[in-house]
Amino acid sequence: MPVRPVLATALGAVALLCPAAGPAAAGPSELITVDPVGRLASDGTVTLSGTYRCTGATGPVFVGSSLSQGDARLEPGGGGAARCDGAEHHWENSGKVSAATLRAGAAQAEATLRELRPSGGTPLPALRAVTSRTITLSQE
Template sequence: MPVRPALVPAFAAALGAAALLCAAVAPAAADPSELVTVDPVGRLASDGTITLSGTYRCTGGTGPVFVSSSLSQGDARLKQGVGGSTARCDGAEHRWENSGKASVRTLKAGAAQVEATLTELRPSGIILLPAFHAVTSRSITLTQE
């Protein structure tokens, strides 16, 4: 049994839990030049794999930085996490692309809402705390491949 597929959902869950924990604490203001965008079209493969993409720019990262994404269709309260990718905070604009399998919930081609977040895990004593560089939400079209 491959180890990596089991680690990715666990990592995503840990990152999500950390994000929720820090949502209760007032986050530091992000640099206005930092951004994350979402492309207007996402892909849905016949095997249920969703692929989302966009661009990001950030500066001053001291810990690992990730671009995470989620997608919803219909009920905005039900979000499907769609992978995560590492990011470089060097002030330049970079492309990101995340892919992941759809959960039990059935997704279909058509309108969808995507949220993308650029999050850094900064050392704070013996733990890593999330610091948010940028977040965006956008309506997209999910196309069947």
């Protein structure tokens, strides 16, 4: 049998076994963003938000975030559970600080996707995605 028909048959079989991926596969499979504006409530509650996308987790995945401004550092909420289904999802974390710790204005925000991967009997944390950026902390 000539090479071209064999190759065409093989490619056809691969196409049947591996259907085309949907829109989530078009971009990076692991990503997290931080919105350009965070909120600072009068009671000291800070809220950061953004989006994330991940696929193929073997253990639970969590969204974490932190904020720093001068010497002050806050990790609002510690992170909620993420769904790693290839779709883009919204995340939001909140935490409370004393009113004197943070103020409206520029701040550095970081967001992470961390997975607890099975390893023997103890799950080990693995960083899946991270981003940091300067944001504006807005007084509510």
